[in-house]
Amino acid sequence: MAASDQMRAAVGLASPRRSKALALRSVLLVILGVAVVASLTIGATGISLWEVLWKLLTGQELSRLERTVLWDIRAPRTFMGMLVGASLAVSGAVMQGLFRNPLADPGLLGVSSGAGLGAIFVIVVSGAVLPPAVLEFFGYAMLPLAAFVGAWAVMIALYALATRAGRTSVATMLLGGIGIAALSGALSGIMVYMADDIQLRELTFWGMGALTGATWSKLLVAAPVMGLATLAALSLGQGLNGLSMGEATAHHIGIDVQRLKRRSILSVSAMTGAAVAVSGGIGFVGIIVPHLLRLAVGPDHRTLLLNAAIMGAALLLFADIVSRVIVAPSELPIGIVMAVIGGPVFLWILLRRRGVVDL
């Protein structure tokens, strides 16, 4: 066969949906770019989008107000929004692959609650024990760490509950998740009960999910954790594809299943833990993003994970912009915005699948 024939054959052989998924990636990147610019320029403080853009492009000095708003408020917030969105969306996609169920999601199955429990523990209890100076210094590291531990414990418990002999029971997974969420919710409630007024206010806002408190120092620990865990998760695609035929077949085709499970659980715990630590409870990202992507270009995890990261980042930025402008000059917590968008989409997903999937 001539070389050109071979080339043509190879092109024809690639799965058609794979090239669509790669094209979609470029589209999503453009959308994310738009979201980043919008997030940097839209907000309560009236600095003009075009003026700032123009100044940036032409290299002019920004005014002090502009600089503060842009670099100290909006830039960390945008950066955090991207990382949290990517982390939650990829967490959802990895959990769905791991549990072999499109309804798995860190929020739904109690992983976020576990992370939240860890975080609340730090906010309430460590405040009582440690001097403020120490807290100030370690707080930014302790919150993500405790949230990671909480998320990890839930993931381990969930997998042990839901999986027997390599098969995942959907009913056990969902009910187990609900049970775990309820349990960590109760424990969190006890700690909230112990909290003082200032902590309570902090907890309430944190629990509704918000990107408001984003500062560079808050991101110092959480951002690398989210970034690295998301990058690590992107390499799980091939393994999760294999796992879609069950653990046994995954092993038969050459996947180290134990290692795959360990890595999936660790990366989800780190992504969700850090995201929850800095932004509280933002739901539905992990379920909506992968689902829409699967509808559009198919379930191949090799492209799904990166696409989910980009789309999750963009979705959260847009939700954050909505949260900033809809009740301006005040702000609606982004968790509420996501729930208002996400709830109906989730129900729609459920209804579409009602005929197909029997729990």
Place this chain on the structure above:
Amino acid sequence: MSFMASGIRVSYGRKEVLHGVDFVAQPGEVTAIIGPNGSGKSTLMKALTAELRYTGQVTLEGDDIQDVPAPLLAGRRAVLPQSVSLTFPFTAREVVEIGLSAGISGDRSEVVLQALARVGLADHADSFYQELSGGQQQRVQCARVLAQVWQPVVNGVPRWLLLDEPVSSLDIAHQVAIMDIAAQYASEGGGVIAVMHDLNLTAHYANAACLIHQGRVVRRGKIADVLEPDLLSEIYHCTLRAVPNGGSAPLLSPVLS
């Protein structure tokens, strides 16, 4: 050069279902595993693929399979389980591709469409797996397995197809088609181990057989020595008689009252 198992014991919980099974299969042959429902055929297959825990030893060309890492093992043998469930809406082509992706087998993705064509599903490459019929799904899985070890011999080392009831849900034409593929694979130097129910297909295609009953090997060896009407009648609780079939192995037919 062989696929060998010795003294295999397997328990589910406290119940032992294989009580020390010895098994051997040679490359270049189709070796059938036969026996009544629940006799332990699938369990033996799962021991041969290290899918479940066993005591005893399974060796592939002299290597203990527990010592061979999964990616390397995937390049030396492919496994068709009795049933596979697929979670996400992959197409037939994608299912076959997934089978190729992880193993260090040296096979290229070009074999995906060739494998689908071999099982008669070239036209269904881009159909959703979950929307195919049970028999078609089974054939996609056959294609996946075939693609994974496409060349029967690599660098002088035979590769293996381990098939658990490969044709049970297929129509008669495709039963023959799949068994032809298996037989050809063996004739080109590869090894085939297949759990079979249809004794006549077994008689026609297998070179050797292993008859299992209640977790023990009752008889194994050349196919003609195993497929004995009296022995099988007793094991299967069904009176069988041999029907002369020209020059080839006699057919086995149940005696119906």
